Amino acid sequence: MAKELISRDQVRVEDTWDLTDMYEDKAAWEAELKFIEEKLQEIAKFEGKVCDSASNLLTVLDIDAILGEKFDLAFNYAERLFDQDQGNTEHQAMSQRMFGLYAKIGATLSFVSPEVLACPSEKIEGFFKEESKLELYRIEIKEIQRLKDHTLSAEMEKVVAMTQEMGNTPSEVYSAFKNVDMTFPAIKDENNEEVVLTDGRFVPMLMSADRRVRKDAFENYYGEYKKYLNTMAAIYNGEVKQHIFNARVRKYExxxxxxxxxxxxxxxxxxxxxxxxxxxxxxxxxxxxxxxxxxxxxxxxxxxxxxxxxxxVAKPVKYEEAQKTICEALAVLGDDYVALLKEGFENRWIDVYENKGKRGGAYSAGAYGTHPYMLLNYTDTLDDMFTTAHEMGHSMxxxxxxxxxxxxxxxxxxxxxxxxxxxxxxxxxxxxxxxxxxxxxxxxxxxxxxxxxxxxxxxxxxxxxxxxxxxxxxxxxxxxxxxxxxxxxxxxxxxxxxxxxxxxxxxxxxxxxxxxxxxxxxxxxxxxxxxxxxxxxxxxxxxxxxxxxxxxxxxxxxxxxxxxxxxxxxxxxxxxxxxxxxxxxxxxxxxxxxxxxx
CATH class of the missing domain: 1.10.1370.20 (Oligoendopeptidase f, C-terminal domain)
Structure with missing residues (x-):
C-alpha cells in the first residue's frame, strides 16, 4: 500500500503556523478589506491635486503608506491560508480576491508617481520646508524620481496597472497545475515499499543511497512532466511575454x-x-x-x-534537534538573535510538515506589524535543517x-x-x-x-x-x-x-x-x-x-x-x-x- 500524504485537518496544531497573529478570523480580514476600499475612495479624490500643496502631498503619501501596510497584511493572510492547502476552494477564492484588489489598488494609485514627477524639484523642496512631516518621504520621493524615464503618464499608468491581474495568469495557472492537478506515480523505496512521488519527496529520494531508488524517482518524476511539456511551454511563454510587454511599455532596452x-x-x-x-x-x-x-x-x-x-554517514535530523543545533550555531550573532530564533520556533511562526495540497518547497513571508511566517516541508534530513536555518535568516x-x-x-x-x-x-x-x-x-x-x-x-x-x-x-x-x-x-x-x-x-x-x-x-x-x-x-x-x-x-x-x-x-x-x-x-x-x- 502506497504511503499517502495526510490531509490538512490531520496535521498537529503545534506543527502549523498561527495565522490568528495576523487576524483573529476571516471576519476581521473582511473588515480590513472594507477599510482598504474606503481608503482607496479617499485617495482617489486627490487625483490631479497631489502637488497642489504640501498638505495634499503629505496626505496622499500617508494614505498610500497605510494602503500598502494594510494590503500587505491582508494579502499575507490569504496567501498563507492558500499555501497550507491549495486545494481548499475557499482559500483559493480569497487569494484570487487579493490579486484582484492588488490590480485595483495599482490602478487607483497610478496617478501618484506621475504627478510627483511632474512637480518641479524646487516646488517639492519648498514643500519639505513648509511641512516637516514630509521629511519621512524624502527617500521615497527620490526613488520615484530615479524611475522618471520609465514612468508613464497618469492615464497610461492606470492602463498598465489594469493589466496586472491578467499578467498574473501564467504564474497562477502554473502554480495550480503543478501543485494541485499534477500527480506522480508510486515507486518502491529502499525498503521495497511503494511511496507516491511528490514535489516534496522528489529531492529526498534523489538523496537516497540506493541508486535504483534515485533512478526510478528521476525517470518517473520527469516522465510525468514529459506528458505536459507543450502545456508548460505555453504557460512559460505567456509569462515571459507579459514581462516583456511591461518592459517595452516602460521604455527599457x-x-x-x-x-x-x-x-x-x-x-x-x-x-x-x-x-x-x-x-x-x-x-x-x-x-x-x-x-x-x-x-x-x-x-x-x-x-x-x-x-x-x-x-x-547520513543520519536523520529530527526537527527538534535541528532547532537546538541552529540556535547553538548562530549564537555568534548574539543573545538577542538567539532569543528571536527561539521565539519563532516556540510560538508557531512555522508550518513544518508536508500535507496534501500544501505548497512545495520552503519560504519566509510576512507583513509589517506581525512576525514573519515560514513554510517548510520538513523530512528529517540534514538539508532540511539547513533549509530551516536559511528561512529563519529571511525571517530575522x-x-x-x-x-x-x-x-x-x-x-x-x-x-x-x-x-x-x-x-x-x-x-x-x-x-x-x-x-x-x-x-x-x-x-x-x-x-x-x-x-x-x-x-x-x-x-x-x-x-x-x-x-x-x-x-x-x-x-x-x-x-x-x-x-x-x-x-x-x-x-x-x-x-x-x-x-x-x-x-x-x-x-x-x-x-x-x-x-x-x-x-x-x-x-x-x-x-x-x-x-x-x-x-x-x-x-x-x-x-x-x-x-x-x-x-x-x-x-x-x-x-x-x-x-x-x-x-x-x-x-x-x-x-x-x-x-x-x-x-x-x-x-x-x-x-x-x-x-x-x-
Missing amino acids: SNLEAAVDANNVSPQVYDNLVKTVNANLDKLHAYVSLRKKCLGVDELHMYDIYTPMIAD HSYFSNKTQPYIYSQYKIFVAEVASTCNEILLLEYLLKNCTDKKEKAYLLNHYLDSFKGTVFRQTQFAEFEKTTNEMVEAGENLNSENLCKLYKEINEKYYGPDMISDDEIAYEWARIPHFYYNFYVYQYATSFCAAVAIADMILKEGEPAVARYKKFLSSGCTDAPVELLKIAGVDLTTPAPIEAALAKMGDIINELAELV
Missing part, C-alpha cells in the same frame, strides 16, 4: 534591464555573475569528477547529483528591518534578500565543521558545503543564464516551445556539468518544474547573495562583535539605499567580481580538502 532596475541594480551585475561563473566552470567540473570518484561509478548521471558523496532580516524602519522603508530589495538566509547556512556549516572530530563526518560536511556551492552559485547561475536566453529569444521575435526550451536547457546543463556527467534525456525537462522562472529574474540573486554571505560569515567568525554589529546594521536598513550600497555596510562590494571570485576560490580549496580526506 530589455526585460532584464527592467527587472533589475526595479531593485536599483545594474544589468552589469547580472552579466558579471554569468561571465565570472562561466570562467570558473572548471571548479564545477572538478566537483563532478570528485563526485564520480567518491561514488565509484563508471558513469555519473544527473540522478546521482544529490546523494551524498560520502556513504553511510524581516524582523530587524520591520523593527527599525517605518513601513515605507522596511521592505528590503530582493537583491539582498538571500544574504541573511545564506549567511545563516554558512555559519551553521562552519559550526558543524568546527565541532566535528570524525574524519568521515567531516568529509560528509565538506561534501554538503560543496553541494551548497553547486546548488546555489552554479545551479542558480545556470538558471539565470537559461532565463536570460529565453527572454532574449522572445525579444528577438521567437516563440518559446517545448522543443527549443528542452534543447536550450540541456545544452546549458551539459556545459555547466562538463564531460564527466551524463546529461540524461530527462534533465532537458527540468525547466518545467522550476517555479522561480515565474519570479522574473530572481534566481541570480541567490548566487550573488551566496558569495556575499561567504564573505560576511568569514568576517563574523574572524572579527566577532565589530562584524556582527555591521551585519545587524545591514539587516536593519530595509530599503533606505540602493542594495549594492547597503551591502557595503556589511563589508561586501558586489560592483566588482571580487566576492564571486573569492567564493569560487574557496570552493576550489574545499574540493582539494575533501579530495585529501577521501
